[in-house]
Amino acid sequence: MEVIMSDAVKELIGKRGLKVADVEEVVKNGKAIQKKGTNHYIASKMIGDVTAYAEYDLESGILKKKANVTSAYSHRIKLIKVDKLDEVSDYVMGSTPVHNATLQMEYMTVVRSGPGLATADGSVLMVEEYLATKTLAVAEGLFEKKRA
Amino acid sequence: MGYEEAFPPADMKWAGNAAKRFASPFVDVPHDRIDVDAIILSHAAVASGYTIRDFYEKPELGIHCVAYASAMYDLLPVTHWFFSLPWVTELGIRLEYKDTLPPIPAAGQEHVLKDPSDVDKIHVPDKNELDKGWTLPMFKRLYTYVQKNLGHTLVPISYGFDLVGAAAELCGVENFIMWTFTEEEAAKKLVRKYTETAVNGAEGLADTFGSAMLIVGSVLGNNDIFSDEAVKMYSADNMKYYVNQCFRKGAGPQVFYHLCGNHETDYKVFKDTLMWSPFTVIHAGYKARDPFPSALLKSEFQDRATCMGSVDTKLMIAPNPKAVYDQAKKQLLEGRDSKRGYILGTSCETPPYTIPGNIYALTRAARDFGTYGTW
Structure with a gap:
């Protein structure tokens, strides 16, 4: 799966204390749930002591699927x-x-x-x-x- | 002269200890003794030499009196100031101040809603519209005062308060009760519209202060008036909606659920209906005519929230501190080991002319039977 994200999303990821690589890891290897009737997903994965999340739209590419990340966030609880x-x-x-x-x-x-x-x-x-x-x-x- | 000039500087040594004590039930670090919240409102003004009317008409004075009285009586150190009808002026009710009461709908005005079909015409004001009204600017002004003069006590609080009772005022409480039998959909829609207004108010306060504790009650929604099913449908479901929507808009995470009046059997509908946060207190006033037993409060809610037990407010104006002490002792012994902590309270607001010796009886009992590490 190819993970893509805009500069604005990368900036948001940084502001929220996450790394782009962590968000890619969440998308590729986290547990994901899908919003019914849409191509929108939320994935989550523990990264160290933090639970990190990625929200993305899953789009069909020519060779492989593309995850267009729309947001990312985390919590320590x-x-x-x-x-x-x-x-x-x-x-x-x-x-x-x-x-x-x-x-x-x-x-x-x-x-x-x-x-x-x-x-x-x-x-x-x-x-x-x-x-x-x-x-x-x-x-x-x-x-x-x-x-x- | 600002109201702050009428009071001595805050006792920061007391405040530091009180803050640690208040934190105890929420972070599992026992400190000192179980806290006491006598739900002091206009009594704080009376005890400081002002009037009930002063308390409500001059909110900054009122809240400073609460801060002062909290230290004087060694109570829970949160400055609260409220009355039961926030947000109704923005929906068309004209309130008036009284000498012996909180603001109430002005005499002689017609009900905003004259017919169930009028409910559809209610416009729910958004936060920007509320900012041009009366309630939200008053609370913003109030907490700006606290931030400036009593910063160590600052917990901005938004009041959904009695979602059913305040909504009912729009058509008249008697009419509302009748509608719940004959015009159920209109009654439900009315409460929801009031609730949405209160949510927007909480958003406005949270926008200004970064967060806002939520206080929401089930007051008219109680077993003296309604069945358990009706309490769930009109009150508990809307309390959940209120907290859920407030969280979405940045208010919370502290929540205080106040089950006022008689919750003899309807208490059972709240546990599995309400939304819980890591900082939630639940308080129940009465079970039939008796103060709600802390043993029952604990068994029902200790896995969800900090429990706040009740001493009958009627006792607070009776010349018998021993009766207050004995009832406080009973509630403390039943509730003090609640899994997520316990606070000793009164069934509702302690009356304006509460006898100071009776408040001392509460804190004495909390000291004698609620000191951490002694049981």
């Missing part, structure tokens, strides 16, 4: 397991439905609950971009501040 599955989300993994869910999350040895996406067997645990870059980013900062 670890997603541990499913507390509770909610309704089916807009995403699937192959033919397996992906649910909105309450997940157990761990940061600095503290385990708490938070929203995310999960398959019923718990093999896929993810969060969408808004949660990682807003809710969880502020939560990580609060954990660090309150632990200090």
Whole structure:
């Protein structure tokens, strides 16, 4: 698979403390879920202590598929397991439905609950971009501040 | 003269200890004792020599009184200031200040909605429109004051507050209750439109301060009025929608869920309906006529959130500190080992003319039965 990304996306990746090579690794070897009825995917993979994500549109090329990366993000909070599955989300993994869910999350040895996406067997645990870059980013900062 | 000039400088030694104590349940680092949140609002003004009306009419004064009273009583160190009807002025209700009450709909005005079909005509203001209204600029002004004068207490808070009760004010509470039987779709749509307005308000505050704690309650949605199913449909489902949408717009991650009034059986609908974040507190006021038992609160919610137990607010104005102490002791013994921490509270806002000795009874009980490492 060929991974392509615009200069603007590369700039965003840098601003979010990720490396282009890491994002390529996520696309090629991460677990991916697909937005139903579209060619849009979210893939995730642990890179060191960070869970990194790539969002991309998968396009058919002449010889091989092209993943056009539209965004990338990460979080340091670890997603541990499913507390509770909610309704089916807009995403699937192959033919397996992906649910909105309450997940157990761990940061600095503290385990708490938070929203995310999960398959019923718990093999896929993810969060969408808004949660990682807003809710969880502020939560990580609060954990660090309150632990200090 | 600014309101800050009416108060001595903040006691930063107290504030440092209180901040560590407040952090305890959220980061699993026990410090000092279980915290106490007596949900002080206009009592803070009364205790500082001002009036109930002052508290609401002069929000910056009011919130400074809360900061001062928190230190005076050794309470949880978050400066909050609110009333139950945010965002309704932007939907057409005219509020008026009263001498003994928070702002309420002005007497003599007609309901904004006269007929269920009027619900479709409600325009949900976006954050830019809210910025030209009354509620959002007031909260921005309020937290700018806190940032400048009480920065160590700053937690910008956006209030969804009572999504059902505030929506009901648009058509009249009695009419709304009737609509839930005869015009269910209109009633549901009405609450959702109010909720969307509150979401946009939270976005506006988060845009200004980088984040915003969310306080949202189920007040009119309680078992004195509604069945469990109706509480879920009108209240819990919209509380989830509110928090979910607020997260999407950059507010949160702190959430305070306030189940006010009687939640005798409907408490069961919240655990699997609400959205939880790593910094969530859930508080329940009453089970029938009694304060909601902390043992039940713990067993139901300790795997999802920090639990906040209740001492009956009626006791707070009775000349019997021992009764407050005994009830606080009971709740503390039941709830203090909640997996994600416990806070001792009152069932709702402590009354304006609360007896100071009764607040001391709360903190004494928290010291005697909630000191970390003693159980």
